[in-house]
Amino acid sequence: xxxxxxxxxxxxxxxxxxxxxxxxxxxxxxxxxxxxxxxxxxxxxxxxxxxxxxxxxxxxxxxxxxxxxxxxxxxxxxxxxxxxxxxxxxxxxxxxxxxxxxxxxxxxxxxxxxxxxxxxxxxxxxxxxxxxxxxxxxxxxxxxxxxxxxxxxxxxxxxxxxxxxxxxxxxxxxxxxxxxxxxxxxxxxxxxxxxxxxxxxxxxxxxxxxxxxxxxxxxxxxxxxxxxxxxxxxxxxxxxxxxxxxxxxxxxxxxxxxxxx
Ligand code: F6R
Numbered sequence: 001x002x003x004x005x006x007x008x009x010x011x012x013x014x015x016x017x018x019x020x021x022x023x024x025x026x027x028x029x030x031x032x033x034x035x036x037x038x039x040x041x042x043x044x045x046x047x048x049x050x051x052x053x054x055x056x057x058x059x060x061x062x063x064x065x066x067x068x069x070x071x072x073x074x075x076x077x078x079x080x081x082x083x084x085x086x087x088x089x090x091x092x093x094x095x096x097x098x099x100x101x102x103x104x105x106x107x108x109x110x111x112x113x114x115x116x117x118x119x120x121x122x123x124x125x126x127x128x129x130x131x132x133x134x135x136x137x138x139x140x141x142x143x144x145x146x147x148x149x150x151x152x153x154x155x156x157x158x159x160x161x162x163x164x165x166x167x168x169x170x171x172x173x174x175x176x177x178x179x180x181x182x183x184x185x186x187x188x189x190x191x192x193x194x195x196x197x198x199x200x201x202x203x204x205x206x207x208x209x210x211x212x213x214x215x216x217x218x219x220x221x222x223x224x225x226x227x228x229x230x231x232x233x234x235x236x237x238x239x240x241x242x243x244x245x246x247x248x249x250x251x252x253x254x255x256x257x258x259x260x261x
Contacts, residue, residue, distance in 0.1 A: 001210060001223060002230045003247035005238045009198035010042060012232045016130070016196055017046035018260045019230065021056050023128045023192070029060040031120075033129030033182075034088075035140075036065065036080045039196050040130060041087060048091040058094040062123050064116075066131070066140040067181035068104040070154065078168055078175075079104065102152070102180040109180060113152040117186065129190035133197040136160045137205045137218035141181035148214075148222045150183030184222045193229040195220070202237040211242055 006012040020043075023030050034040075050056040065080055074081035081101040089099055100119055106112035120126060131139050136158060142150065143158045157165075157179060162172055169175035187193070197206050209220035210231065223229040238244050 001226075002228075002250075003210060003238075003241075004230065004232045004251055005235065005244065005247060006232065007235055009039075009234045012196060012198060012234050013040075013042035013046055015261055016040075016043045016194060016232050017050060019194055020047060020128065020130070021050055022260060024056060024058065024061060027127060028057065029062070030127045031062045031064070031123050031125065033126040033187075033190055034063050034065045034084065035130045035132045036067075036083045036087075037132045039132040039198060043130075043196065044088040047088065051092045058092045061094055062098040063094070063100060064120055064123070064126060064182075065099075065101040066129075066187070067179050068102040069176040070104045070109065070178040070180060071176050073105050074101075104176075104180055109154055113154065113180060116152045116180075116182070120186070126190035128192045128194055129187055131187070131193060131195040131220075133195060133202055133205050133209065133220055134161060135164055135201050135205055137208055137220050139184065139187060139195070139220045139222075141179040142184050142187075142219040144217045144219065146184065146216060146219055148216055148219065148225075149185040151186050152180065152182050155179055155181055184219055188222060188226055191228065193223055193226050195223060195229065195231045196233075197231070197237045198234040200236045200239065202233075203240040206231075206233055206237050207240040207242075 006015060068080045072079035076082060102116050103112050136144055141155045143155055157177055166172045166175050208218040212218055212221055214221050214224050
């Protein structure tokens, strides 16, 4: 795992935007896996800025989002399709036909799961998958104890996740309790993983992901198995790491070609 600790979420997002921009510069038809939530908002703003001010083009890029709430149509303002339109897609030159978000209103959700896997495979797999980190260690909506080899599937959201995400829905009871999400096995097949976690609420999950045992109780610990997992933390999220000095040492001693900034 490559652990990069930055002072603030803003600095972490600028770094993440550079990592993504590098992928797109090297491969203009890259396939990007995307995430929603509070964490990547600043990163998406930075990608929009790079597009507007520095000519970063997404015109040949294909995207696959991690997840979507079951039952929310794309027009619902809390659906993840709506989130992506508002916070990224409508501000850049991406071809809407190349943007994919699981369909949470499919009549047959099981076949939508299979079809999503097929769409990823026929695009040639994911070059870089962006991830956030749930307070309980989830990635996508793969909640604790879900299989580490899972494929795109329907998950029941944990109480913790409902609590964390219910504010925007008004109440716990009116928000969807199920989601369609790439599985941990699907996520691990991306060629490069880029996970962002900021703020004190993520301290424990970051410790368990990086320094805890590989265990389904912390789905993000599966990143330990990946040959190329980059984790960007701010100081607040890194506060519980035992070996933070070691990660900083490694970061300072990188060779030029190993650096992103
Ligand atoms: C979002 C997703 C989730 C979030 C996680 C963190 O598509 O898959 O795993 O990344 O719940 O959410 P925030 O960023 O809101 O703290």
